[in-house]
Amino acid sequence: MGRQRPPRLPPRKMTGSLPTVILAGCGYGAIDALRALKGQARVIAINPYPYIVNSGMSTRLLSGRFSLDLVRIPLLEHIHTNGAEYVQGRVTQIQPEVQTLTVQTELGRRRLAYDYLLVNVGRELRTIAGIHHAFTIRPAEQLLAAQTWIRDCWRRAAQGDPTPGLLTFVVAGGGCTGTELMGELYDLCQEMSATTGIPLTQARWVLINRNRYLATGIAVEKEGQNNRFSRCIETGIRRLGVEIWAECQVKAFGPEQVWLEDGRELLAQTRLWAGGLQVPQWLSECGLPVGPEGSLIVDECLRVKGSERILAMGDCADFAWGSQTRRLPKIGVYAVRQGPIAAQNLLRLIRGQPLIPYRPQATAFVCVTVGNRIAVAKKGWFIWRGYWATVLKNLFDWLYMRNLKPVRWREFFY
Structure with missing residues (x-):
């Protein structure tokens, strides 16, 4: 992928009102966008539930090591704190040519208009x-x-x-x-x-x-x-x-x-x-470019190719980089790092500033628990197994969750 910056987008002319930014899905990174856009835009957050589940922790619900409350992130609280609006439902279609999207709610379908859009619907x-x-x-x-x-x-x-x-x-x-x-x-x-x-x-x-x-x-x-x-x-x-x-x-x-x-x-x-x-099938029906598995193809700044006002991140984005056009695997560690970049680029789109590129880390920490409080961890070429791998995994979970809600560190270590 080339390293050229995309052309600058002219600032949108406002007539006394803030631009509307819609967060279509609130996976990893959505709270970064809520914080960055506070007071800068009218933000509408769409999600099926008023909370987010940390999927990297949820498997431990089965053994009872973690509670449901511990693995949930209170999305609604962050929405209200940052002055955004919440729509409970699932996005079922995007109409990029007219800058609208369709949401399925308990009361039926709604169509919402946006100036800028962040697609973060994950996979189902x-x-x-x-x-x-x-x-x-x-x-x-x-x-x-x-x-x-x-x-x-x-x-x-x-x-x-x-x-x-x-x-x-x-x-x-x-x-x-x-x-x-x-x-x-x-x-x-x-x-x-x-x-x-x-x-x-x-x-x-x-x-x-x-x-x-x-x-x-x-x-x-x-x-x-x-x-x-x-x-x-x-x-x-x-x-x-x-x-x-x-x-x-x-x-x-x-x-x-x-x-x-x-x-x-x-x-x-x-x-x-x-x-x-799998990514929702409707993504392939929006007229936006998608990869082999149906994820939206994004450029180095996480902007959907061919669209000036739509960004995508996480599991529903197909990001490739480097001379061998390597594609990111669908794991949360990358989505977490994409969040601040997507948030800043939404703000830069509003202000008509050049976007900043997302650079994936060269190696990712990956850890899989295998029972008896044992885990197998990998960072680059280094692979190790044991209880301390589990401790390190739980430490990273604690560091991430404590920035999103009050947690007690003792709940993460067993």
């Missing part, structure tokens, strides 16, 4: 046949429901319930989230084994992964380093006694079964779906 859960028979990673309340169900399965087993597959636990999806879920699931089962007196050997855990390696697609370094990281994660998961079914794909869920594409059937009373996320 990929669906599958029979998904209602499984617990899903979103919304976060599903993981709390799964925790209650799993505890009940162990209690039923202790009472002699003969239901087939009662202590068989399946996680479908071997990415970072699915792998962490399996680790947290094991910790919960370990607790329930001690509570009920049922040996852990009577339980069965199956992690189904459509790829060859676990937790793929999480870094931009050399493939050999990424594979070494994945193998280290796999070693940690296997030490728990987990069966890893690699290069397998789930076809559908039943009331008590998991059906695979190759025709096999697995009987399990507990099924968790972490089989991937």
Whole structure:
């Protein structure tokens, strides 16, 4: 990608009123925009919920290490503090030619006009046949429901319930989230084994992964380093006694079964779906340029290519840079760093100033918990495993969350 700055946008002529900036979705970085634009624009924030869930922490809801309140960021509080307006709903379409967008709310559809737009809708859960028979990673309340169900399965087993597959636990999806879920699931089962007196050997855990390696697609370094990281994660998961079914794909869920594409059937009373996320399909229908997976293509300043007044960031943005046009993986660490850049560029658009480029960090800290308070961490070529990797992961979570709401550091360390 070239390093030329985009042409300066002439200041928008106002007639006594502030320009309207719409935050279409409030993923990572939205609060940066709210703070930067306070008093500089009429800001409308659109989000399905009046809070944001820190997805990097949510897997630990399953084991009970974190509470729902701890992983939530109070979006509405930040909206009010910074003088913005809130619309509860989901964006379903953008009409860039007339500078409007459509929002689906509980009361029906609304069309809102904007002068400048930040698209930050993230990704949504990929669906599958029979998904209602499984617990899903979103919304976060599903993981709390799964925790209650799993505890009940162990209690039923202790009472002699003969239901087939009662202590068989399946996680479908071997990415970072699915792998962490399996680790947290094991910790919960370990607790329930001690509570009920049922040996852990009577339980069965199956992690189904459509790829060859676990937790793929999480870094931009050399493939050999990424594979070494994945193998280290796999070693940690296997030490728990987990069966890893690699290069397998789930076809559908039943009331008590998991059906695979190759025709096999697995009987399990507990099924968790972490089989991937995808950008909303409507993004590809807006007439804006999109990449292979449907994310909006942005330039080095996070402005959607071909549009002077629309920025995009996070999982719904397709950002490439460098001579080899490397594309950023869809993980939160990059979205967090994009937030301040997108916020400043919205302000610069309003003022008619040159935009500033976003430069991804050369290496990203990536950490995946694998049960027993153990994690596998990676920073560049350096990979390590152990309890202190978990401590470092929790430290970064604490440092991030404390800037967004009051938190007690003791809640992050276990």
